[in-house]
Amino acid sequence: MVSENDVLHIAELADIGIATAELGKFTEQFNAILEYFDILDTLEANDALERPLVNVFREDETRPSLSQEEVLRNSHNPEDGYIRAPKVI
């Protein structure tokens, strides 16, 4: 069981926020889903996980890309070719 406090903690980790009004219902639905996931506990997981895939690499060569103008087009108030973000400190 996950408590309302756990939900608040996860909300903080995910930078997602949760209003007090929706906390109770959200926690309840969350627990119902987690309870359903418990079926995975009945699984025998003795086999090693197969990794049949291989990495696909390419030469590190210069290729055409978007212009700086195009890259910045969707950002707010870019400055000197940089994207502005909220303050970190």
Add this chain to the structure above:
Amino acid sequence: MQDTYNAFLSTIEIPSEAKGLLAGIRIAVKDNISTKDIPTTCASKILTGYIPPYDAHAVELLKAAGATIAGKTNMDEFGMGTTTENSAFGPALNPRDTTRVTGGSSGGSAAAVAGCLVPMALGSDTGGSIRCPASYCGIVGLKPSYGRVSRYGLIAYANSFEQIGPMAANVTDTAKLFSIIAGHDRRDSTSVAKPYDFAGLHAEIKGKVIGVPKEYFGEGVDKDVAASVEKAIQKLEELGAVTREVSLPSMQYALAAYYVTCTCEASSNLDRFDGVRYGPEPEMNLPWHDAYTKVRAAGFGPEVRRRIFLGTFALTAGYYGKYYLKAQHAKQLIRRDFLRVLTDCDMLAGPTMPNVAPKLGEMTANPLQMYQTDILTVPINIAGIPAISVPCGTAHGLPVGLQLMGRMFGEEALLNAALAFEEEA
């Protein structure tokens, strides 16, 4: 274009002068597939105002084949849903009965085709998002083998499962659209060089061995839907197919394994939406956690937030082994089940959805109940194999989809079998 089904989120048309297989054909594109100079929102407020500076690989190919991009279609926000009611711009309406949902998440694409607004559309399928609305709206939809269509420009939700695929009113148009988008693209490292040749399409079912998994007719499957699909399987036998019952015992883990994995991937993929490079502007003077939280709390709808929560939780230290790792083991068992039955059988057949299109609002109160209707589609995304939904009559007066599931990269056999069925149905 009169859009009474709320199928489109944007109707900006981009014509192409190119001569090709799709010359002069109008094609709708799901709004999570990037289109240069046309707003692309994933039906989310968090991408308000975003205009992609480039085309997805599949869209480049459509333009090169002469297609007109007819606009961008409605969907569940970021592909998260089974009804298209999780759109920030209101639900799409099912053209067969406008009091009912289209299915999701590619509901706008299905409604645009079923409502005769376009002959073909692109959708994407992470856990059934092409096949479900195809089934509910009575059209054809193909989820390609993982890797056969480039995901370059598809806005990621759960990238280990999802594929862009074709939706159309009939099998021939579905195959035609698939032939344009399949093939290798170096910008998607999971892309495989397996083009599809439309000229090879022909009705063929005689002598094919079709497995009928008993789990596809188990608890939760509507009796009338099952009867309609059983009748379709009889029709395949009459056409010369040999059927046999098979079993996929690991399917009991499929939903949990799918939802654990897709939410984990979503929590990481959707981390990028904070308003800094695109979307609603964050408050620059707030500390960054507060600024991002404010943008994300207002920008994401309830289901998207729920899945980010679930994924973040499942990946938290202490829970990783209980959820994510176990899900990977379950996925391995499911893949082995499909590999085993598809060694003796050429393909499998069953219903696409366990029900017909629900009424609007019927499914929104209980998220777990909504997840459970994906039970017959998610195993295919876990196995990575192709599957097609073809209309096969009605139940309760609404369309039912027959799902044919094939061997890895076996789209040719699936489309040929689907065509043979369609010609006789």
